Amino acid sequence: MAPKPIIAPSILASDFGNLAHECSRIIKSEGADWLHIDIMDGHFVPNITIGAPVVTCIRHSVGKSEDWAKGVFDCHMMVAEPQKWLQDFKDAGCDLYCFHYEAAETSKDPKTPSTELIRNVHALGLKAGVAIKPGTEVDVLYPLLDGSGEKPDMVLVMTVEPGFGGQKFRPECMPKVEALRKKYPELDIEVDGGLGLGTIDQAAEAGANVIVAGTAVFGAQNPKEVIEKLRETVQRNLSK
Numbered sequence: 001m002a003p004k005p006i007i008a009p010s011i012l013a014s015d016f017g018n019l020a021h022e023c024s025r026i027i028k029s030e031g032a033d034w035l036h037i038d039i040m041d042g043h044f045v046p047n048i049t050i051g052a053p054v055v056t057c058i059r060h061s062v063g064k065s066e067d068w069a070k071g072v073f074d075c076h077m078m079v080a081e082p083q084k085w086l087q088d089f090k091d092a093g094c095d096l097y098c099f100h101y102e103a104a105e106t107s108k109d110p111k112t113p114s115t116e117l118i119r120n121v122h123a124l125g126l127k128a129g130v131a132i133k134p135g136t137e138v139d140v141l142y143p144l145l146d147g148s149g150e151k152p153d154m155v156l157v158m159t160v161e162p163g164f165g166g167q168k169f170r171p172e173c174m175p176k177v178e179a180l181r182k183k184y185p186e187l188d189i190e191v192d193g194g195l196g197l198g199t200i201d202q203a204a205e206a207g208a209n210v211i212v213a214g215t216a217v218f219g220a221q222n223p224k225e226v227i228e229k230l231r232e233t234v235q236r237n238l239s240k
């Protein structure tokens with residue numbers, strides 16, 4: 001199936017004091033497709049955000065759509081031991097468990113490499129995403145996408161060093177997106193970091209279809225308009 005534009009505001013730029021309301025609003029009133037939930041453990045990245053109990057509360061507030069494509073909880077696991085938190089996030093209402101390749105390959109507790117982790121995510125009925133940092137070569141994803149094992153449902157090409165919102169988009173990451181789109185026309189390719197109206201053209205032209213935008217959406221006067229413009233740009237490029 002041809003990829004669709006998916007706009008996934010990152011909660012990192014929301015008002016954490018009103019988190020449940022912010023998440024509901026962005027999905028139900030502002031027209032976002034997914035909710036990008038940044039999970040940071042202070043080990044894999046030098047910052048801490050929220051854990052599964054808070055995701056449970058957000059899920060209660062936002063509810064669950066019957067339609068897979070609407071209101072997906074896209075949990076970006078910036079954690080050192082991704083296997084360790086899988087069941088907790090499944091129970092909390094996560095739909096897509098996106099772990100970092102770098103963490104999976106170096107995890108110790110227990111040692112669960114990417115191939116095994118994808119299988120474990122699918123066994124719980126969740127979609128699996130694999131993320132790479134700006135310094136990680138795109139080639140590491142090919143054995144996962146081409147191999148005989150279970151494949152990731154999405155890949156995430158980070159366009160900033162993970163850990164903090166509001167950073168500058170790194171265009172040097174775009175060749176990775178181009179290479180992935182060329183090789184996998186139907187793959188969901190997500191980009192995350194510094195995306196907004198000034199940078200969406202580069203990401204969309206490279207072939208990204210899942211756009212994470214925190215500051216650009218939550219910081220906007222009119223988030224709905226920004227979401228619509230981001231979606232239109234992606235759609236235009238996908239239709240070329």
Ligand SMILES: O=C(CO)[C@H](O)[C@H](O)COP(=O)(O)O
Pocket residue numbers: 010012013036038076078160161162163164165166167192193194195212213214215216
């Ligand atoms: O994963 C992240 C940081 O690690 C955030 O999702 C990302 O930085 C989005 O924030 P912004 O759109 O403000 O750049």
